[in-house]
Amino acid sequence: MKRQETLIKFFTKKRKDDCDSNNPCTSDPQEKNTSIEDQAIVNNQERDKQKTVQHGSKHYRPGNFQASYAKEFGDWIVIKRGVHNQVVEVTCNWCCSFKTQADTSSKFVLGYKDSFKRETFKIHERSVSHRNCERLYKAQKNPESTPMAKCMLKMDMEEVENLKKFFITAHFIAYWNKPYSDFEKQIELIRKLGIPVKEKYVNRTMCTEFIYNIASSTRKILMEDISKSPCVGLLLDGSTDISVTASVAVYMRYITEGHVAESFVGLEELPNETADAYMTAFNSLSLRLGVNLFDKGKVVGLATDGARTMLGAHGGVAAKLTAYIPYLVVIHCVAHRLQLAVLDSLKTVSFMQHVETTLRGLYIYYHSSPKRSSQLKKAAAALQIQLLKLKDINAVRRVVSKEQALQAFLKNFFKKRQAVVFHLQDSSNDSSYAPKAKGLLKAICNFRFLKYCHFLHDFLTVLRPLSLLFQRESLMLSEIKPSVNHAISFLSKLEHNPGEMESLFLSEVTSTGLFKEVQLERVETETYYQKDRKTILSDAKACLTERFKTLEATVAQNVSIFDTMKWPDGKRLSDYGDDELYQLVHHFKALLSNMGASTESLKKEMLLDEWFRLKVLGKDQSFPHLCQQVMQRPERFPVLSKLMPIVLVLPTSSASCERGFSRMNCIKTDLRSRLTQANLDTLMLIGLSGASVKKFNPCESIRLWHESRRTPMHY
Incomplete structure (x- = not known):
């Protein structure tokens, strides 16, 4: 400390002597770059070292960091504490965040460790570099508050309104199976009606891009709904389009908002109609969707037609999937039967x-x-x-x-x-x-x-x-x-x-x-x-x-105990369905455990007690309504609250796939036989699983499109 004081006195005296002799101040380059805060510290250093105030048994040194500094300059200072919670370093958050605009030689950027004075903080606060960094920091936190941001926001709103017209028109084209070339004609019609539409993006290529983003937002919403369902069922069927291209349509049966829904999730091309080709197509679709179509912890059933490729005892798709998911329930489409x-x-x-x-x-x-x-x-x-x-x-x-x-x-x-x-x-x-x-x-x-x-x-x-x-x-x-x-x-x-x-x-x-x-x-x-x-x-x-x-000898027969309209009256109800329920739970035991059912709750005594409580609650109620009540009370029905959703999503028919192929034939006609598989999948998704023209909201699609663009959204 004594050595430091001696050096400070030496340089202070030397600067004074040089100035009194009317000679130019000479100093090394490092000294020329000394900041205003450093000069203030040097000038007051001696005075600060000499002042000491006695407060009881403690000594107070004015150079220590005061609590009032944190209140006064707390918006921008960052404090680093050391041993005994003492402040050992102070930096400026704003200047450190934007070093390209800050004074990099400032102590508040490098780390201020000397004795602290209020005047030093105020000098830094009034500096030009600090004020520039302050404006940048506040603009980053609240961009709408800056004049430039307000101008850009106004431009964005105008652009969004214009894009809404484009996306609604593109959705109309896709939903009603119109050719992409009709996009320009529809925009021209909108202009004829007196609705202002800017010229940019009015071409077939942009229509294709808009429709792709509409399908992406539709698929995102759909997969979010499916992910919320505790379990799902799969519906599969194959067909050939007008260009003699074999494809497989995949639907999912799931629970959303308390009811069962079946939705189209994807169409995948088949190189040939073998079981291995189907499995390859399913893997490709899983990668494209970003989900595992055959998740062991979620998929419980499969419905398909009776083709040998699908239901072959040894090499069929169902046999391959059952080997991977042992509890999978395979149903031959009842409409086909x-x-x-x-x-x-x-x-x-x-x-x-x-x-x-x-x-x-x-x-x-x-x-x-x-x-x-x-x-x-x-x-x-x-x-x-x-x-x-x-x-x-x-x-x-x-x-x-x-x-x-x-x-x-x-x-x-x-x-x-x-x-x-x-x-x-x-x-x-x-x-x-x-x-x-x-x-x-x-x-x-x-x-x-x-x-x-x-x-x-x-x-x-x-x-x-x-x-x-x-x-x-x-x-x-x-x-x-x-x-x-x-x-x-x-x-x-x-x-x-x-x-x-x-x-x-x-x-x-x-x-x-x-x-x-x-x-x-x-x-x-x-x-x-x-x-x-x-x-x-x-x-x-x-x-x-x-x-x-065949429905009598499988799990399909056991689920009939949940048909509340067929429950007997009186004493016969107490023992009704006990054996069937136990067989169902045994079949799905691995899945129920994976869904959170404890080993204790899966024991027969606990299970039958839970089943009896359900029969008391569900008498004269429809099964869907009863299922909603049970799913809302998992603490009272720890096993049945997980088993009943499984029963709900077990698929029964692939008729939805047939309806999907009818839509495919309406889209890919003789005049559109060169439509690619990707575009066909996109149009089917919008038409089968998307919102109607009346309910379509383009905001999410616009956001996805904007994020995927390399250039800004402004003109």
Whole structure:
């Protein structure tokens, strides 16, 4: 300390002597760069060292850091303390944050360790470099407060409003399957309506970029919803588009806001239709989505069609996934099972093939010729009747399409004046297509054909509700078996009594074969008809039982205990479903443990006690409503609150995938056959899982687009 004081006195005296002799002050370069704060410290150093004040038993030195300094300059100083909590160093937070604008030789940048004075802090606070750093620091913390930031913010708001128009237009293009080239036309229409739109970004390339970001925001929201679901189910199906490119569509079944939803998550191209190709496509889609589609702790079920590639016992996709996820529940699509059961029952009677061929031939006869279709409409107008449009009996919706095609044909035939018969009779005289018209006329004016058509309509009417139920997204496994049994009971009634349409036909036709002023050709005896009728109905019941028999020996049968409407009354309810519940818990034991169920709660005694409490709570309640209550009370139902969501998300049908392929065929048409797989996936995601045009909010899409741009968003 004495040595330091001696040096300070020496340099102070030398500076004074040099100035008194009227000589220029000479000092080394280091001294020339001495800051204002350093000079103030040097000038006051001697005085500070000499002053000491006695305060009781403690000595006070004015150079120590005072608590009042922290209050006065606390906005910008940073204090470093040492032993005994003494302040050993002070720096300026603002200057250290922006060293390019700060005085780098200042003690408040390098670290101020000398005796502290209020004047020294004030000198630094008034310095130009410190004030520049202060403005930069405050602008960084609150950019909207600066004049430049306010100007830029105004520009941003104008740009955002302009971008909203672009993104809403791009979303409209994608949602309604319009070509990207329509983007410029839509913007031009907006301008014609008097809405100001800037010229920038109005081209096909930017439309593609906007749609990509809309899909990205849609997928982000979707995956966030799926991630919140405790477990999920997978729906898979493959198809080929107009360019003969094989693809696999992946849907997920999950719980959102207390209800079950099925959403499209991605479309992936297949190099070939083998199980290994499917697995490769799933891995590729997982990487693209950033999630594991086959997460052992989340995926509980798989629904797909009955193709060998999917359900092969050894090398199928389901077998590969089951080897990886042992508790995975694999369901053959129930809608597909129903269709196979119907086809199996009808093919036992050869005449049914003739009925379908004739109805399809009649549809093609008019559908493939605008001229014949126009002539049929003119004939209906001349006869003053309203004609129903003929439909294809082999359309996409399977059983429903057959029933609708039959209904359209029979309703047209039941009119007092037969427009179809009249037109076919007139066409029989036209040499260009007379043979075909004569053949169709002879086929539909046959007593046997019409009688079978009316019976087939009654038969399909029984199965139509079942088909619609099996295509519903919210369908649960517990609903399948009771619905099938209900349909079988109706088919049994139909065996002994004719249906509505058959009874109506028999009441309208005369003994001579005259029906609605049309003379029918009678070549059918009642014996053969009754035999075929009984064969179809008995085979249908057997096929339904056989096709859905596998549900009885699997987990799917055990989940039926959660159908609260089927619970028994009284004492029988106390023991109802005990064994089935224990089997379910045993099947999903690894998953339940992973979801947080304790070993103690999985014991049979604790489990049955929990099951009894659930039956007391859930009597006369629907299962979805009961499930919501149980999931909200995990402390009371530690196992069932985790098991019931698993039951909810178990998939039953791949009908959603079929609807997705219908959308794909609407997007990728002959005119857009060169649409890339990435763009096709993007458009399907927006159309199937995105918001409608009315509900679409472009803000998140704009933010993602702005973050991905290399240049700023301002003009």
